[in-house]
Amino acid sequence: MPTPLWGSNGVAFGPDGRLYAAQFLAGQISAVDPATGDVEVVVPMDGPVQSPDDLAFGPDGSMYITDLVPGRVWRRSPQGTYTLVSEQVKVPNGITCVGDRLFVNEMKMDGRLMELFPDGRDPVVLTGGLALGNAMQLGPDGCLYYPHMMTNQVWRIPVDGGVPEVVAEEVHEPVAVRFDRGGTLLVLSRGVAGIVTRIDLHGTGSRSVVTSGVVGLDNAAFDAENRMFVSSFASGGVTEMYPDGRTREIVPGGFDGPYGVTIDLGGTVYAADHYRLASPEDSGEGEGGGESQPGGVTTHGLLHFCHGIAADNGLLHLTSQYGTVQTHDPERGTTRVRATGLDQPLGIAVRTDGTLIIAEAGAGRVLAIDGTDTVTVLAEGLEHPVDVALDAEQRCYVSDDRLGAVLRIDDGRTVPVAEELGAPQGLVVLGAELFTVETAHRRLRAVSLTTGETRVDAEDLAVGPPPGVTRRTEPALFTQGMPGAPRLFAGLAAAPDGSLLLSANGEGTVVRLSRPPAADDAPREDTARNPRAVPPHRTPNTTNSRRSP
Numbered sequence: 001m002p003t004p005l006w007g008s009n010g011v012a013f014g015p016d017g018r019l020y021a022a023q024f025l026a027g028q029i030s031a032v033d034p035a036t037g038d039v040e041v042v043v044p045m046d047g048p049v050q051s052p053d054d055l056a057f058g059p060d061g062s063m064y065i066t067d068l069v070p071g072r073v074w075r076r077s078p079q080g081t082y083t084l085v086s087e088q089v090k091v092p093n094g095i096t097c098v099g100d101r102l103f104v105n106e107m108k109m110d111g112r113l114m115e116l117f118p119d120g121r122d123p124v125v126l127t128g129g130l131a132l133g134n135a136m137q138l139g140p141d142g143c144l145y146y147p148h149m150m151t152n153q154v155w156r157i158p159v160d161g162g163v164p165e166v167v168a169e170e171v172h173e174p175v176a177v178r179f180d181r182g183g184t185l186l187v188l189s190r191g192v193a194g195i196v197t198r199i200d201l202h203g204t205g206s207r208s209v210v211t212s213g214v215v216g217l218d219n220a221a222f223d224a225e226n227r228m229f230v231s232s233f234a235s236g237g238v239t240e241m242y243p244d245g246r247t248r249e250i251v252p253g254g255f256d257g258p259y260g261v262t263i264d265l266g267g268t269v270y271a272a273d274h275y276r277l278a279s280p281e282d283s284g285e286g287e288g289g290g291e292s293q294p295g296g297v298t299t300h301g302l303l304h305f306c307h308g309i310a311a312d313n314g315l316l317h318l319t320s321q322y323g324t325v326q327t328h329d330p331e332r333g334t335t336r337v338r339a340t341g342l343d344q345p346l347g348i349a350v351r352t353d354g355t356l357i358i359a360e361a362g363a364g365r366v367l368a369i370d371g372t373d374t375v376t377v378l379a380e381g382l383e384h385p386v387d388v389a390l391d392a393e394q395r396c397y398v399s400d401d402r403l404g405a406v407l408r409i410d411d412g413r414t415v416p417v418a419e420e421l422g423a424p425q426g427l428v429v430l431g432a433e434l435f436t437v438e439t440a441h442r443r444l445r446a447v448s449l450t451t452g453e454t455r456v457d458a459e460d461l462a463v464g465p466p467p468g469v470t471r472r473t474e475p476a477l478f479t480q481g482m483p484g485a486p487r488l489f490a491g492l493a494a495a496p497d498g499s500l501l502l503s504a505n506g507e508g509t510v511v512r513l514s515r516p517p518a519a520d521d522a523p524r525e526d527t528a529r530n531p532r533a534v535p536p537h538r539t540p541n542t543t544n545s546r547r548s549p
Contacts, residue, residue, distance in 0.1 A: 002254075002462065002504075002507030002508060002509055003236060003237065003252060003253060003254030003255070003507065003508040003509070004030075004039040004251060004252075005021060005023070005030055005032065005039050005236050005237055005238065005251045005253070006023070006025070006026055006236045006253075006254055006255060006256055006507075006508035007023045007024060007025040007026050007233065007236045007256045008021040008022075008023060008218065008219075008231035008232055008233070008236045008237060008238060008251075008253075009021070009022045009023065009024045009052070009053050009054060009218045009219060009231060009233055010022040010052070010053055010054030010055050010066070010095070010135060010218070010219045010231070011055075011218075011219045011220065011221045011229065011230075011231045011238070012055050012056055012057055012221050013057075013221050013222075013223060014031065014057055014061075014063070015057065015061045015078075016031075017034075017223075018031040018032060018033055018034070018040075019031070019032045019034055019221060019223075019229055019238060020032075020042065020055055020057075020063070021231055021238060022052035022053055022054055022055050022065065022066075023052065023236075024051055024052060024053045024068065024233070024485075025256050025257070025274065025485065025486075026045060027045040027049070027050055027051060027052070027472070027475070027485075028041055028043055028044055028045040028047075028049075028052070029041075029042050029043035029049070029052050029055065029063075029065070030042060032238050032250065032251055034223065034227075034229060034238075034240070034250055037238075037250050037251050039251060043063075043065070043076065044469075045465065045469060045472060046465075046469045046470060046471045046472050047082070048074070048082050049065055049067050049074055049082070050067055050069060050070055050473055050474075050475040050485070051067055051068045051069040051070070051475040051484070051485050052065050052066065052067060052068075053066050053067075053068040053092075053093050053107075054066045054093055054094055054095045054134075054135060054219070055095065056095045056096050056097045056102075057097060058075075058097045058100060058102070059097070059099060059100055060078070060100075061078040062075050062076065062077055062078065062118075063075070063076040064076075064085065064095055064097065064102055065095075066089075066092035066093055066094070066095045066104060067092065068091055068092060068093060068107070068475075068479070068484075069475035069476050069479045069484040069485050070087075070475060070476070070479075071087060071088075071089055071090050071091065071092060071479065071480070072084060072085075072086070072087050072089075072092070073085040073086045073089055073092055073095070073102075073104055073116055075118055083118070085102070085116055085117075085118050086104075086116050086123060088122075088123055089104055089106060089112075089114060089116070089123070090106050090108060090111075090112075090479075090480050091106050091107045091108045091111070091479055091480050091482060092104050092105075092106060092107075093105060093106065093107035093133060093134050093135075094107075094133050094134050094135045094136040094146060095136075096136055096137055096138060096144070098138050098144075098159055101115060101159070102115065102116045102117070102118065103115050103116070103126075103136070103144060103159070104116055105130060105133030105134070105136060105146055106130060106133055107132050107133055107134055107149075107482075108130075108132065108480055108481075108482060109131060109132065109150070110128060110129055110130070111128070111129075111130035111131075111132065111133045112125050112126075112127070112128045112130065113125070113126045113127050113128075113130060113133065113136075113144065113146060113157065114126065115159075124161075126144075126157055126159075126161050127157050127161075127164045129164070130146070130148060130155075131148040131149065131150035131151045131153075132147075132148065132149035132150050133146050133147065133148070133149075134146070134147050134149055134174075134175050134176060135147070135175065135176035135177060135178070135188075135218075135219050136177055137177055137178055137179055138159070138179075139156060139179055139183075139185070139201075139202075140179065140183040140202060141156075141202065142158060142159060143156040143157060143158050143159065144156060144157055144158075144159055145167070145177045145179075145185065146177055147171075147174035147175065147176065147177050147187065148174075149173070149174060149175060149190070152169065152170055152171050152172065152173065152174060153166050153168065153169050153171065153174070154166070154167050154168040154171055154174060154177055154185070154187055154199075155167065167201060168185075168187065168197075168199055168201075171187050171189075171197055172187075172189045172191065172195045172197060172209070173189045173190045173191045173195075174187045174188070174189065174190075174197075175188050175189065175190035175217060175218060175219075176188040176217070176218065176219045176220060178219075178220045178221075178222070180222050180226055180228065181222055181224075181226040182226065183202060184198055184199070184200060184201075185198070185199040185200075185201045186198055186199075186220065186228075187199065188217040188218070188219070188220055188230065189217060190216055190217060190218070190233070190302075191216075191302070192215050192216075192299065192301065192302055193211045193212075193213065194211060194212035194213045194214035194215060194217055194245075195209060195210070195211055195212070195217075196209070196210050196212060196217070196241070196245070197209050198210070198243075210243070210244060210245030211245055212230075212239075212241050212245045212246075212247055213245075213247065214230055214232055214235075214239055214241070214247060215232060215234045215235055215276065215299045215302070216232045216233045216234025216235060216275060216276065216299075216302060217230055217231070217232060217233075218230075218231045218232055218233040219231045220241075227240060228240065228241045228242075228243075229241070229250065232253060233256075233275060234256065234273075234275045234276045234299065234302060235253035235254065235255075235256070235276075235278075235297065235299065236251075236253040236254055236255075236256060236508070237249065237250070237251045237252050237253030237254070238250040238251040239253075253297070254297055254508040254509065255271060255273050255278065255280075255297060255505075255508045255509065255510070256273050256274050256275060256276075256508070257271070257272070257273050257274055257307075257488070257489070257503060257505045257508070258271035258272065258273045258278070258491070258503040258504075258505060258508070258509075258510060259271070259272045259273065259274060259306070259307040259308070259309075259486070259488075259489045259491055259503055259505065260272040260306075260307055260308040260309040260310075260318075260319075260346075260347070260348070260489060260491035260503065261309065261426075261491040261492070261493045261501050261502070261503045261510055262309045262310050262311040262316070262491075262493045263311060263493055263494075263495050263496075263501060264311040264314070264316075265311075265313075265314075267495075267496075269493075269495075269501060269510060270300070270309055270311060270316060271309070271491075271503060271510055272303075272306040272307050272308060272309040272318060272319075272491070273306070274304075274305060274306065274307065274486055275302060275303075275304055275305075276299050276300070276301060276302050276303060276304075276306075277299070277300040277301050277303045277306060277309075277316070277318075277328070277330070278297050278298060278299050278300060279297065279298045279300065280296075280297055280298075280509070280510045281296040281297065281298055300330055301328075301330075301333070303318065303326075303328065303335070305320040305321070305322050305324075305483055305486070306318045306319070306320055306326075307319055307320055307321050307346060307486060307489055308345065308346045308347045308348040308358075308359075308387075308489070308491070309348065309491070310348045310349055310350050310356075312350040312354070313354075314329070314330075314331065315327055315328065315329055316328045316329075316330060317338075317348050317350060317356055318348070319345040319346055319347070319348050319358060320345070321344045321345070321346065321361075321477060321486045321487060322477070322478070322483050323340055323341050323342045323343065323344070323345065324337060324338075324339065324340050324342070324345075325337075325338040325339040325340075325342065325345055325348070325356065325358060325369060326338060338356065338369050338373050339358075339367075339369055339373065339375055342358070342360050342362075342363070342367070343360055343361070343362030343363040344360065344361040344362030344363075344477065344487075345358045345359065345360050345361070345367075346358075346359050346360075346361045346385075346386045346387065346489055347359040347385075347386055347387030347388045347398075347399070347425075347426075347427065347489075347491070348388065349388045349389055349390050349396075350390075351390060351394055352394060354370075354371055355368050355369065355370050355371070356368065356369040357378070357388045357390065357396055358388070359385040359386055359387055359388045359398055359399075360385065361384050361385055361386050361487075363380070364380060364381060364382040364383060364384065364385065365377055365378075365379065365380040365382065365385070366378045366379040366380075366382070366385055366388060366396065366398050366409060378396060378409055378412065379398070379409045379412055379413070379414055381414075382398065382400050382403065382407075382414065383400050383402040383403040384400055384401055384402035384403070385398045385399070385400050386399055386400065386401050386424075386425050386489060387399045387425055387426055387427040387436075387489075387491070387492070388427065389427040389428055389429045389434070390429065391429045391449065392431075395408060395409070395410075396408070396409040397409075397417060397427060397429060397434060398414070398427070399424040399425055399426070399427045399436050400424070401423040401424055401425050401439065402423075404419065404420060404421045404422065404423065404424070405417075405418060405419045405420075405421060405424070406418045406421065406424055406427065406434065406436055406447065417434065417447060417449070417452070418434075418436075418445070418447045418452075418454055421436065421438050421445060422438040422439065422440030422441035422443075423438060423439045423440035424436040424437065424438055424439070424445070425437050425439050425463075425489060425490045425491075425492075426489075426490050426491045426492025426493075426502065426503065427492060428492050428493060428494045428500060429449070430494055430498070432448065432449050432450050433446055433447065433448055433449060434446070434447040434449055435447075435457070435492065435494075435500060436492070437461065437463060437490045437492055437502065439463045439464045439488075439490050440464075441459075442459065442460055442461045442462075442463055442464065442467075442506075443456050443457075443458060443459045443460075443461060444456065444457045444458040444459075444461065444500070444502075444513060445457070457513070458513050461490075461502065461504065461506075461511070462504040462505075462506035462507040462509070462511070463488075463490040463502070463503075463504060463505055463506050464488060464490070464505070464506055465506065466506055474487070488505050489503070489505070490502065490503050490504075490505055491503040495512075497514070498514070499512050499513060499514035500512070500513040500514070501513075
């Protein structure tokens, strides 16, 4: 089933008692009823806010929002009117209200902590030198407490300015600083284990550490009863966390995308999910061999900014839209960099000799990376190539979502295979057929490689922005030299049983497209080396693999 809250970052309780969650990747803000888990979108993704990362409420009920990528801070009035507070903050992230005063910090090296003024006065800089600031809060001593994420420290500074002071060192990967109702300092870790460090800063100074298992903690908020609710940038959702680290799911998490998807020879499905490498759990078939029942999501590691993925002989090859290609060994936990400095590499495939084939979307090229990490150009001059696939003869096909076509590469030339498509992205070759996801039309298109005939095999797929979203301003891919917001990518992969696996990024699931096997189906080629080489299918139906934290 779809996740109601994919990607959750800054959280804060509003005057109505609901917990508001900024969804950076989704580009929206939702309100959660902590009693029921009901979710309502309050700031939609087609509004003026592009990439909300944190939020805070003023005494009059106004919501203040840090819009990270474009570098803006917004005020949303209780009536729903948006006013731009400032465009002078670079990579704005942590935000807090102290009475009717507003403070924001920057998530960058040598970042600043600033006081902003909704009446239009120039910001006042309290301090600089932050090593990536993030979620901050006023302490009981009247100082603002904030993390230096890169140095594992917590700092503080008086709200009226002064000399900043380190108050805690060697804190595990700090991402958020929070005080509970009793004045105890809690520091959240952004790592895999979900560590929270409690510091009795104004008492004995003692520390205690609990491990929650919530991967990629981002932020926390306390209700009037001092119950702690946490968000996760890696898996989304909202979780209540008890003082001993035990948790209770309020809103189930799931995939932040997902982006690329692949399957290895052992049958494990992997999704490249921007902040992590993850798998949808498979709970098996329902009664009578029906649709799979909802499962969860397994996080294999926080491999930041992964988007394209291909499995081959126990290894996973990954691309990042921010310019890198890597090879990851999930058994050993090691990662090897294959290329850097590329222009938005996305889809990836592997030849039988181990050569990687890459769609370099930003440069309009298709690349090859051999075993010595030598990069060569197979084709150039494309509009926006997003995925690649290989047939049994190792011929390369590429989808171009701006050109609206799938092309074959013949000795450096591109030959159209299918044209006038609606933003094709994910690409797979199965025997004598090619399949691609037309993201503009939300459908799966099949193309015969022998006759050129095409047909639609599935419709109403959950890819791209939801239906009804009429305007979506895309945040920049980079901001202030740091990663910004990635582009959506609906990946496609084939399983040995003839089904297709789709990254349903419009709802945060991996979807299986399948049909009952026909009597005349037979493998067209050896499936041992390449799990994409499976019998073709014609009339898939949809079954969802659901995720949870």
